[in-house]
Amino acid sequence: MALDPSNETRQDDSERRIEGARILIIATHGFEQSELMVPLRALRERGARVDVATPDAETIRGWKDKNWGDPIDADLAIADARMADYDALVIPGGQMNPDMLRMNTQAVELVRACERGGKVLAAICHGPWMLAEADVIDGVQVTSWPSLTVDLENAGAIWTDETVVVDDNIITSRNPGDLDAFVDAITTLVAEQRAELPVA
Template identity: 55%
Template sequence: MAQRIMILATNGFEQSELMEPRKNLDEAGYETVVVSPEAGAIKGWDEKDWGQSVKVDMALDDADAADFDALVLPGGQMNPDILRMNDKAVQMVRDFCEAGKPVAAICHAPWLLVEAGLANGKNMTAWPSVHTDLINAGATVLDQEVVVDNNLITSRKPGDIPAFSKAIIEALEKQVDVSRAA
């Protein structure tokens, strides 16, 4: 059975930061599931205007971190800002981290890691306007296309998506290797 990856998003997600990692993960043989507090579909933001809609596969209220192998958090300004005000979304991020599962956040999505209290003592990256929030939360900010600190994977921007996707896949492969060795 393929490993399942939750993509937690709502309206205003950065189009490329959901679509491209999802495509890369699907092509690598993983099952991606879009989870949202919204029903039906959510609409992306594509650079300067509204973009495509994406079907919501599962309601956040019905989702459980135990049923997934990793969490992907697309950025954009609106999406993570809305989600960090949603207690269930923040708790979902905590649940994945507490289980030691990969949590991958790009662009503004590390705001959710800050809100969940998970940035302190971690090496992270994000969109430049989020750096001060990370520093204030106790993280060390590195200006790299991808930063991996244990189970946390962070990236800065759409141009980092290839490295971001590769880091997620490597974390999932490592997870399988560890479970096989156990």
């Protein structure tokens, strides 16, 4: 279903309740600059701890305006990341980034672990390529950059042209123009899941 992020009261509640959440972003060279940096900054501003995992725990460089963009430092290696430690997994796009990540068996297994655990799994633009590679979207409604439509449908997904699509724990968006709705959807769903956790 498409998520309507216009409910201000719900969003305000979500922003308060995401305090203390842990979110993992996985990426490698060629990530779309805004699709990593906007969620990283916005989710941190909303109180989450956000880690960036790269294949070798090394600095990676983004892609911006048809050229190499800014570097970003890694917090850990993908091989050292455990979904048990996180509330959500976020996959930015950029054509190169997910195309290389889907050849990384540890990155693919993180996606599968996220889905098995019922945790928030969010991908934007070309990022849903990773969902197809991990075989977690059979029967799931998704969106993406338009050129991925056939790939995602071949993986069993139901593709739709929406700003943001939320199907159970999976969130997808099309492009950088959808980032506000994408981040709001992540915030809302993470908050809802954390609210259902037993109180310690």
